[in-house]
Amino acid sequence: xxxxxxxxxxxxxxxxxxxxxxxxxxxxxxxxxxxxxxxxxxxxxxxxxxxxxxxxxxxxxxxxxxxxxxxxxxxxxxxxxxxxxxxxxxxxxxxxxxxxxxxxxxxxxxxxxxxxxxxxxxxxxxxxxxxxxxxxxxxxxxxxxxxxxxxxxxxxxxxxxxxxxxxxxxxxxxxxxxxxxxxxxxxxxxxxxxxxxxxxxxxxxxxxxxxxxxxxxxxxxxxxxxxxxxxxxxxxxxxxxxxxxxxxxxxxxxxxxxxxxxxxxxxxxxxxxxxxxxxxxxxxxxxxxxxxxxxxxxxxxxxxxxxxxxxxxxxxxxxxxxxxxxxxxxxxxxxxxxxxxxxxxxxxxxxxxxxxxxxxxxxxxxxxxxxxxxxxxxxxxxxxxxxxxxxxxxxxxxxxxxxxxxxxxxxxxxxxxxx
Amino acid sequence: xxxxxxxxxxxxxxxxxxxxxxxxxxxxxxxxxxxxxxxxxxxxxxxxxxxxxxxxxxxxxxxxxxxxxxxxxxxxxxxxxxxxxxxxxxxxxxxxxxxxxxxxxxxxxxxxxxxxxxxxxxxxxxxxxxxxxxxxxxxxxxxxxxxxxxxxxxxxxxxxxxxxxxxxxxxxxxxxxxxxxxxxxxxxxxxxxxxxxxxxxxxxxxxxxxxxxxxxxxxxxxxxxxxxxxxxxxxxxxxxxxxxxxxxxxxxxxxxxxxxxxxxxxxxxxxxxxxxxxx
Numbered sequence: 001x002x003x004x005x006x007x008x009x010x011x012x013x014x015x016x017x018x019x020x021x022x023x024x025x026x027x028x029x030x031x032x033x034x035x036x037x038x039x040x041x042x043x044x045x046x047x048x049x050x051x052x053x054x055x056x057x058x059x060x061x062x063x064x065x066x067x068x069x070x071x072x073x074x075x076x077x078x079x080x081x082x083x084x085x086x087x088x089x090x091x092x093x094x095x096x097x098x099x100x101x102x103x104x105x106x107x108x109x110x111x112x113x114x115x116x117x118x119x120x121x122x123x124x125x126x127x128x129x130x131x132x133x134x135x136x137x138x139x140x141x142x143x144x145x146x147x148x149x150x151x152x153x154x155x156x157x158x159x160x161x162x163x164x165x166x167x168x169x170x171x172x173x174x175x176x177x178x179x180x181x182x183x184x185x186x187x188x189x190x191x192x193x194x195x196x197x198x199x200x201x202x203x204x205x206x207x208x209x210x211x212x213x214x215x216x217x218x219x220x221x222x223x224x225x226x227x228x229x230x231x232x233x234x235x236x237x238x239x240x241x242x243x244x245x246x247x248x249x250x251x252x253x254x255x256x257x258x259x260x261x262x263x264x265x266x267x268x269x270x271x272x273x274x275x276x277x278x279x280x281x282x283x284x285x286x287x288x289x290x291x292x293x294x295x296x297x298x299x300x301x302x303x304x305x306x307x308x309x310x311x312x313x314x315x316x317x318x319x320x321x322x323x324x325x326x327x328x329x330x331x332x333x334x335x336x337x338x339x340x341x342x343x344x345x346x347x348x349x350x351x352x353x354x355x356x357x358x359x360x361x362x363x364x365x366x367x368x369x370x371x372x373x374x375x376x377x378x379x380x381x382x383x384x385x386x387x388x389x390x391x392x393x394x395x396x397x398x399x400x401x402x403x404x405x406x407x408x409x410x411x412x413x414x415x416x417x418x419x
Numbered sequence: 420x421x422x423x424x425x426x427x428x429x430x431x432x433x434x435x436x437x438x439x440x441x442x443x444x445x446x447x448x449x450x451x452x453x454x455x456x457x458x459x460x461x462x463x464x465x466x467x468x469x470x471x472x473x474x475x476x477x478x479x480x481x482x483x484x485x486x487x488x489x490x491x492x493x494x495x496x497x498x499x500x501x502x503x504x505x506x507x508x509x510x511x512x513x514x515x516x517x518x519x520x521x522x523x524x525x526x527x528x529x530x531x532x533x534x535x536x537x538x539x540x541x542x543x544x545x546x547x548x549x550x551x552x553x554x555x556x557x558x559x560x561x562x563x564x565x566x567x568x569x570x571x572x573x574x575x576x577x578x579x580x581x582x583x584x585x586x587x588x589x590x591x592x593x594x595x596x597x598x599x600x601x602x603x604x605x606x607x608x609x610x611x612x613x614x615x616x617x618x619x620x621x622x623x624x625x626x627x628x629x630x631x632x633x634x635x636x637x638x639x640x641x642x643x644x645x646x647x648x649x650x651x652x653x654x655x656x657x658x659x660x661x662x663x664x665x666x667x668x669x670x671x672x673x674x675x676x677x678x679x680x681x682x683x684x685x686x687x688x689x690x691x692x693x694x695x696x697x698x
Contacts, residue, residue, distance in 0.1 A: 096428075
């Protein structure tokens, strides 16, 4: 039985571009009308309306008990879709049919008032999310225990640490009992321990036949929680189906991956009178039938360049940088004498080494171990996806590297019950 | 439990809107309680402010209008009592009107994040002004006893005038609340309206002074003000026949408030689905 049917949903926004004046204030509207009343069109501001479709012809249906993930870039229309399902915004066209009680969790601690105490805010937030007071009263102790804020119940939440605030907010929503639950990015907050607890709670909920719609940038969480996934891009639903399949195609579409660049002749190649780059390449050794790099994948790196000098002592220097520009590591070759010709350098970046994230490789050609002849910035760009096995925690794995250093536990001596 | 199907379509407002509103009465109550309990948080004097304000306003007005400007009260009615009666109902209307007008923008964080019948915001926002009103009314009763004024059967009409004042605040407030979402100019305009209203309404003076000036060209405009009938009637039900009250002005009040309320409500309901796009 499908509990949610979405037909031809579109949402259009009109963006006013006005020459000269920015804000659309009452004064503008009045003065404009007054001016046109007197037929004075000369001074009238040029207003151009731009149509922007936040969503366009979206169709899907969700079965009871489905756990549906929604993925896509920022501005792809995910949040607009959720807000339409939550009745917060009205679609421009189309129809949505929903059967059952819906609870929307678009932020943690909706309506929390900083001056009110934790206790008061539980009632405030709970009733905003659609709980009755008697329901809240029944769950009250459980909510407080889940959030771990027993001692601060009568403290205004403005004095809460941000962690406590988030825990309390999530605890309330975790104790909702709707048939359909709409969740937006709430797991992006809170510490790792709490994320684990909340995700576990959501899984328990879905085990009881509840339908869940979950938007997240955290693909690992989507993979762990959802059996179906919708992939939005530029306001359109471009793919839907089994989670693993949709996420794989999402990854292949979104990554800015550039694993190979090459130039046929020195004339068109980047470089200068001394050296020219011919080829820069990263060849991942994909595991199984995967088409993306994950933390297990090892990669062969190859760099070729033309040396245009007669005699030079040359070495290569490789910088592997994170997306934020931090250098993860820098390795160099031995400096060797070379004549004119095509020179290649090769190395292997092992699997189980880089943590998940986006990386770039920059190459430097160095003369006499001290003089950089040419620097090729961000010649290669690639993403490393996360991979976990047998771990029920889905938060971002910390650290720059992800080595598999053997690490064991053993039982030193069992405690035998005294008798 | 039978689950009803919700249909979301452009321009289609919830079929069960009024039932939803009723179902959400707890939310209404909790939002009211929020406003009330937040009001005097971190103030040393707390709820005493509810007393201090009308009392000092009254004292100042007694000083300025009675002692300096020598405005006469209705015969047989002590001037302070007349002023306090006027202040009580006017302040109730003015704060309710202000709160309603700002209710949607003040709750913008809710509008963008949860659905509920949007009328809940203006309705729950009047709780604060009603509590202030009760405090001020209590003050009036104490002062009336001091002047040995014992209310008579007129008092039975008091609830009707309170309701009328409340309806008036909705009649004008709902419209501004909806416009305020789009044009924040309203936020600037409202204190100004309230300030002007304070002088054109019979608060520091009695309508009797206007009634005596029949031949002045502006008097018809004076009676067009719907608040005149409400304030006069409110005082009349508290102070009896000694206070000036023209039943005709009440008719004007009722018809203007009725028409404006219907239009405002229609406008608000029409706009409420687009609040989130403009807020």
